[in-house]
Amino acid sequence: MIASRYILTAMAxxxxxxxxxxxxxxxxxxxxxxxxxxxxEALSRAAGQRSAEVKRSLDRLARLELDDQNDAWx
Numbered sequence: 609m610i611a612s613r614y615i616l617t618a619m620a621x622x623x624x625x626x627x628x629x630x631x632x633x634x635x636x637x638x639x640x641x642x643x644x645x646x647x648x649e650a651l652s653r654a655a656g657q658r659s660a661e662v663k664r665s666l667d668r669l670a671r672l673e674l675d676d677q678n679d680a681w682x
Contacts (some may be wrong), residue, residue: 640646
């Protein structure tokens with residue numbers, strides 16, 4: 609039995625209008641064959657990019673040398 613990467617994720621059905629030209633382009637870019645796989649892969653990549661951006665921003669913030677907050681009230 610082949611394990612699916614969607615086994616432990618929550619799934620919901622949504623009725624949406626999808627641009628067929630954009631779907632075709634996304635399928636070609638992502639190498640997917642079904643609408644479901646294309647949409648899930650695109651969402652997964654977008655979420656991963658967002659997570660990476662948030663991590664980079666937090667890392668940048670953590671590296672800042674900020675004044676001690678106690679000095680702010682002097």
